[in-house]
Amino acid sequence: MASTAKPPKPIETRQTVTEMKKGYFIVNPKRRQFFPAEGVPFEVGTDDESFKTTIEVIRSMDEGLRDPHGHYHIHLPQIMEMPKGVIISLNRVPTNEYELTMINR
Secondary structure, X not given: OOXXXXXXXXXXXXXXXXXXXXXXXXXXXHHHHHOOOOOOOEEEEOOOXXXXXXXXXXXEOOOOOXXXXXXXXXXXXXXXXXXXOOEEXXXXXXXXXXXXXXXXX
8 A cells, every 4th residue: 555644845945155165055953853863964955066965963062951962963065056045945855865945946
């Protein structure tokens, strides 16, 4: 019997200038489960290419918080070439790969 589970909703976000300059995509902790486990390689594709990346955690002790915690991000050098102010979308496709697209709104 085929699964009737809905596919996960794509992640859409407007990247900051710093993220775009450094080529990384910050992952909201609430959407962390959208991706494989930390350090597990996965495939991300664009119209032109496909590449492997991983989700990484940067340990942090932010001001005002008592305990250290992690900020999750994905290294995506392709976003460095996108125009400032666009919305970036990551969508999981049925092959368990991810699709990176740019949305102009």
